[in-house]
Amino acid sequence: MVDTMALDRNATALAHAGDWIVANAEEAVAALGRMIAIDTSFPPGLGYDDFAALMEEFVAPLGFVTERVTVPESLWQVPNGPASGPRTNLIASRDSGRPACGLYVHVDTVPAAAGWAGDPLRMERAGDRLIGLGAADMKGCAAAILLALRAARACAVDLAYDPVLLFCTDEEGGLYPGVRYLAEQGRLPEHILNFNGSAEARIWAGCFGLFNLLVRIHGQAVHAGEGNRQGAGINAVEGALPLLNALTVLKARIATRVSALPPPPGKPPLAAQLNLAAIQGGTAGGQVPALLEVTLNRRYAPEERFEDALAEIEDVIRRSVAAVPGLSVETMLVGHLMPTADPTGPHWPRWQAAMGEGFGYAPETFRKWGAASCSDFGWVQCATGRQEVLLGGLGRPDRNIHAPGEHTTVPDIVSLAQAILFYLAADFRPDLNPDLDPQLPPTKS
Structure with missing residues (x-):
């Protein structure tokens, strides 16, 4: 017999969590400001340890255990090359026995180009617009992930997945990106959401x-x-x-x-x-x-x-x-x-539904396209043999990514946080969850 009261409680908790995200968006804004203030520009990539420490501070209250994984110098160091300093990646995880879902962000930005009106490492706010180096690519995505996880905990949302947070180095054209090293060491979950992408109604075709x-x-x-x-x-x-x-x-x-x-x-x-x-x-x-x-x-x-x-x-x-x-x-x-081949897989319909719910996109508005911009997940496909890569993020054509005035908006951070929350939630579209095992108990956030 279906426990309709439990279903109602879960649906209510998820709805409350979505509202909680809206009500507590300023927490994400403050977190983003602290992230932007840490210079993680690559080259050279000297701020990775400091950024890992900040993420450890943020995820500890959420019950995550963290581990720093450093890419060996022999893999990335070039004589008189552009990179310097430890390539510190951070993995944050919780293990309740549910299937793991990786939530990936790269922590490096490009160097600030000439033409910034203010300090690119000091976030400025103009209404809902949040301006700073890495605001959209992709520190704002890290702020959205944290906001979603805080909402799930605050509202006791049952989760279908154990989130594994992956804060990785050297995506901006590095010789040996951190996620490549993690993939080759067998440290990645099989199922990963990559937030180095778009806030648009998009199905990724590769790059x-x-x-x-x-x-x-x-x-x-x-x-x-x-x-x-x-x-x-x-x-x-x-x-x-x-x-x-x-x-x-x-x-x-x-x-x-x-x-x-x-x-x-x-x-x-x-x-x-x-x-x-x-x-x-x-x-x-x-x-x-x-x-x-x-x-x-x-x-x-x-x-x-x-x-x-x-x-x-x-x-x-x-x-x-x-x-x-x-x-x-x-x-x-x-x-x-490396190029990322067609990243199609069984979790895409659920992620598309979650994006539609968070951003308000109707199913028929989604289109499939690729990009001449690049991703470090071609290395993941090569190292693991797994095709599927889910993609979302805060990118839009007018956000000045990699240029002076890079920005995101509070509504987009809220919408992305809601999409992440819905995707992780046990009672969101169970008909689209290929990992659903009715024998497992729900996982509290």
Whole structure:
């Protein structure tokens, strides 16, 4: 016999928890401000220990046991490369015997670009808009997760899953992202929600891969007054001009390679990319520069092979530099994210329903698309052999992610927290729960 009174109690608790999230949204706002204040920009990624300590403070009252897992230096360190400091990942878990559900966020941000009106590490508020580095990508998602879990505990919501919080490093183009290391060590749950995505009515179709290649062009320094004399010095900046021109030609050729991955609604087809992402050379006007460093960012479609894409660039570099007497060049890979293949799986209908409930999306509004932006979950698929990756988050086209003025909003944090709460709740759409075991007792939050 169905215990209708228990069902009513559970439904009431879930409804109260959804209201609790709205009433206590300022807790998430305050938490987000503290997260943004910790500089976790990668490169170099020096703030990971401090961020882990803050997360430990936040999750301890919720009954989580935490463990710090550090990626060995031998896996990510490159001589004179962009990364430095310990790569500290944090796992927070509770074990009641229910199936585990990973809740993933990457803790690193890109460095603050020029053009911020204020301090990017001090959150500013303009009405419901929350402005700061990482507000949308993706510290605001961590604030939404914590808000959902606080609501579940405050309102005694029965959970279908044991949440496992995964706070991971070096997603922003690192050589060895933390979630890759956790996957290879067998430390990840089979079932994971990745919040490095969109707040829109979206079903994820996968994404491109990327790699960052550091190119060092070596000349010979002399006094600038001797620079025009034959045999006196080799100007690395001027000598690199043929290479930069050749890379510009290659960039246009690469951009013609279109992927079959479905683009966002109303957008053009997704195409491969080559970008000159950073350049630095010379020291002062009185010296012929002996070194030019260029960082290339290559975004490659799932249809392309990493090895081929890398070899194509290295061939252009080698031929261009060889044409300039006296120059030498070295290249090194400083970041790599594999493409994420079609992440379809049995939990997607439930997550879609939870997103619809939290954000107010009707089922028919959801569309499936991929992205030329990248994810570290291609490594997870490779290491585990598991296809499914659920994706949500706070991304929207107008949120200035990776740019000055990056922001999210209080309503979006509330909606995402409600979606997470619904997804984890035992009595939310049990007909869409592929892990449901009626023999197990409910799990209190």
